Amino acid sequence: MCSKNVPSESGETAKRRIGETATLSVSPSRRFPVSWRTLSITRRLTLLYAASTAALLLLAGGFLYWTLKSSLEQTRHGLLASKIEVLRLLLREQPEKAQALASEVEHEAGEGHPLKYYLRILDEQDRVLLETPGLEKLIPAELFPPPVEVTAGPLKDVQQKRQAGRSFLLMSVRAPTGTAGREQRTLQIAVDVSAGAALLTNYRNKLLIVLVAGTLFAAVAGGWVARQGMRPLADITKAAQHITASQLHERIAGTQWPRELAELAAAFDAMLDRLEDSFTRLSQFSADLAHELRTPINNLRGEAEVALARSRTAEEYQHILASSLEEHERLSRMIDGLLFLARADNPKAAVERVRFDARKEIEAVREFYEALAGEQDVAVTCEGNAWVTGDPMLFRRAVSNLLANALKHTPAQGRVRVALRPLDDQAVELCVRDSGAGIAPEHLPKIFDRFYRAGHSGAPAAGGAGLGLAIVQSIMRLHGGSASVQSQVGQGTTFTLRFPAGLPPSPAGKMTKM
Amino acid sequence: MRILIVEDERKTAAYLQKGLSESGFVVDVAHRGDDGLHLALTQEYDVIVLDVMLPARDGWSVLAALRQAGRPTPVLFLTARDAVPDRVKGLELGADDYLVKPFAFSELLARVRSILRRGPSRQPETLRVADLEFDFVRHKATRGGQRLDLTPKEFALLSLLAQRHGEVLSRTLIAEQVWDMHFDSDTNVVDVAVRRLRRKVDDAFAPKLIHTVRGSGYVLEERPV
Structure with a gap:
């Protein structure tokens, strides 16, 4: 591969160069051509057959x-x-x-x-x-x-x-x-x-002849047997190669495989299931993301185009710029939310864990939303006390997103109740119950998906352009807990967060802000 | 007040320079890490706004070299990478604050001002803006001699606006400072809170003191009618 670039060099130099590149690139087997680990299984079997026959004949x-x-x-x-x-x-x-x-x-x-x-x-x-x-x-x-x-x-x-x-x-x-x-x-x-x-x-000479001939025969026969034995592996490889990103729905376990390979085929199919699921989610997510980006960008572009079409008064320009700022802010918030989710998705992501008074944090969030709730004539109440181990700022963020969501979907004179309940096993449950219109059952399984809007309104869900509930779920996952939802159309919706017990506090001194 | 901006993205550097100049700062711009370090070492600046990703020399290395040379000039980091280790690294190297792109210009301005305000911070006992008076010891605000009936959070919000009068405060900053909410909420909580505050502070009085700056935030100042 490398020698092609240096055709003028002598064969020896070129050969050495290949050796050098091999150490940098893909396969270490190039450097050690006889390494047992990288030897083909057919060859291994052949060698083993020949060696055992030789040993037997020798004895x-x-x-x-x-x-x-x-x-x-x-x-x-x-x-x-x-x-x-x-x-x-x-x-x-x-x-x-x-x-x-x-x-x-x-x-x-x-x-x-x-x-x-x-x-x-x-x-x-x-x-x-x-x-x-x-x-x-x-x-x-x-x-x-x-x-x-x-x-x-x-x-x-x-x-x-x-x-x-x-x-x-x-x-x-x-x-x-x-x-x-x-x-x-x-x-x-x-x-x-x-x-x-x-x-x-x-x-003795005749015995030696028998030994050599027998070993050679064993090698040839062994090679043939090994190739026969390995054929299903080649077949399954071919079947697997057949599956590309565009044909992720295909499965290989349908064919009859030898018992050893049937397990591999099943495992491979299970992996394909997960991959396909991720792929579907990813492409759904990309489609949603594109859709979400389209609106603000369309606004920005249209406004700018119209504004530039003729000269306007300073006041008009100010108005257009301010409007574009609002769209920019919307985009920024979306990026923030997406970045947060991406970071939380990183399996190495860890949260700071301190023991804090959950009621105090909830009261702080309630205070934040006090004005808004008052304006909407919705009563927000808190009950229960509990201590939670985790990141207080993320806890606040989760509660804040749930409260914002509840306030958005609760009509005037409604009520939002936040309840804290320590469970028997030291775990803590947090419920946010609203008296809103409720969510239809078909939307419930997808309610925590990014950009998923429960279909009931064009307004974005709370907490970052349709990302609020996804962020809540991410935060719970980071804490090793879970988020769930129950809803009754006409009665209201309850979001339940469950913080597990037994999380030891982490050593102090980490950054809280995430 | 002199500010050095080290930023390779020309558009960003240009609008930062423009915005900061118009806010009364003397601004120098460098587009490369090594140029920025040279300026920082040879000139006197009150604040350096430093991008992390720079050609020739990254922001961290510029900061490290600056601190090694014994310069205590405050540094505000700009970064497009929002990972916690990045921030910790910046702060450990001696940065004073950081901002994650995309950020609002008002946010940057507020942070630059708060860096400059640092040092021996002395909370005044009283403050007066136009006919608005504060008594921080007694947690009391009066306007035109009339006591304003404010909740504790409303008092905190009004005093924040008053202490930084003339300065546009973003909703994010207000949520952070008044309610300790360090994340963006998609709701108009801050708007509602300011609206309620206005009813108590501005409705019955003239001139109006609290103004909305569309797309940016709020400012408390005395404007000619």
Whole structure:
């Protein structure tokens, strides 16, 4: 990607550059191409199949090889032991029957036996008394290990030597002549095991071939199996790729998926549900926002255009500018409200928490609205006492928005009651009840939405251009509480705020104003 | 009184300069952070109005450099970013106040004046505007010698207007100062309250003292008939 921009550079530099960009950009896997975490699952499975097959073959082959080798050794050692036994017997029992000994050594040695063997008998001065023909040339007496006493059990001091291109097992033992052991002889015996060694090598090579071929086959077959197994994943990916912002209503769980993927598909669909909901709300919000902006901007534009169409008196200009200021103020308030909501929506948003007398705050808000209520001939009363943990300024703002809303919808001689009630579990409930016209049930679920006007009047809801109740709900969410509404057409509406218990006060010193 | 405005948005800088000049201040304008800092360090100003987002050097850094150089000149921050950490940062660096865009010019003027008024604040015991007299010790207001029958909040509202007579006070500022409501309410509460106050203060007397400045707020002053 980067090298395209520098075609004149040599391949090596360009390659290094790619490495450098990779560290800055998307995928670290470019830098570590063999990282296990980023390896495709198909490859992982293939590798694991091949590795486990190789391990299995290695174990089985090793075992077979070891069995063959030890059985061969057993045969050789058996032959050695039996020959030694026979010769010792001959030397001890019949020293005078040199004939039999000579024939045993010179003629019978190795004849008719699958393992060819050679014998030699030395006297105490290491002079050769008898030996199988050809042994002198093949293995001189000095090459044998020093003689040992014969003991029971497995043979000791057996040496393996290569001599003249063949393998031999060599051994020497002491053997007394006659029953009284008058003279000591040394028996040397050599067994030609070349055939066995060749057999073992051959066997080992075949095992290696099986190991390599088996592993390769396992890799190929494993790759195929893994690809087969992964196919549903590719399918589900394709299905998911199919869903774009414009087709958010589509779902993938309808198809039959393997059990493992069915859960993923369901989770994915649930996520799509939430996304679609957010999308709908967002586009509804954007539409509403555009609509809300249209009115003041239309006013501003029209007034300015008309004003500039001809020259006017200073008084007229003043009038137009003042009117435009009012529209600007309306826009500013809307921006303020939207910013507040955006900040409150931030999951990291936290409020200051102090313990305050809720009644005092409500009285302050009531005092603020006193003049307005008096003018409208609506009685505002407060009752109940409670302490709330939270941000007093936000509490005021919520109460203020609810009161403004109530006053807006309550006719003359009406009544707005603000009631505070501590609940059993330390939570606090605040009700603002008006005696207004009430809200039709179909509007209730959306009453806290931004810019939602309950349809009953063209006048904006209180507290910031149709944002008042949305701000109330945001404030409650920031406090971990809830806002709800009940209404009876013709009887009035009650907004209920619930502040949860158990919020510990936050350390002092934070900014209150939000 | 000299004011330095450091603001890169030309239209904003122009109307601030115009408005503040017409309110009797001598105004200098810088459009870049470094220029602003240079002016602030080489000239004497009573207030600096400082935008946060500036080319070459942001407002925070200008303020930090200013304080590091030992200049105690009061600074009023203008910011389009309304996040609490931003404000805390500004105030921690030694700003005296801040305003979030969009703001009303009357609001800015009021804040600049209140910064200039700071220092040893002495609440006068009495005050007289035209024939309106206050006795703050006894919480009493009279006009033309007649005692005005005011609720505590009405007294607070009238004394706010009187103490800053000649100055246009926005509804936001009035709600903040009189009722401690630090947020915009879409209702005409302040208008209603002022209307009620007028009935008691102006209806039976001449000349009228409380005036509406359309689109901006209210002002208490003696105007030639």
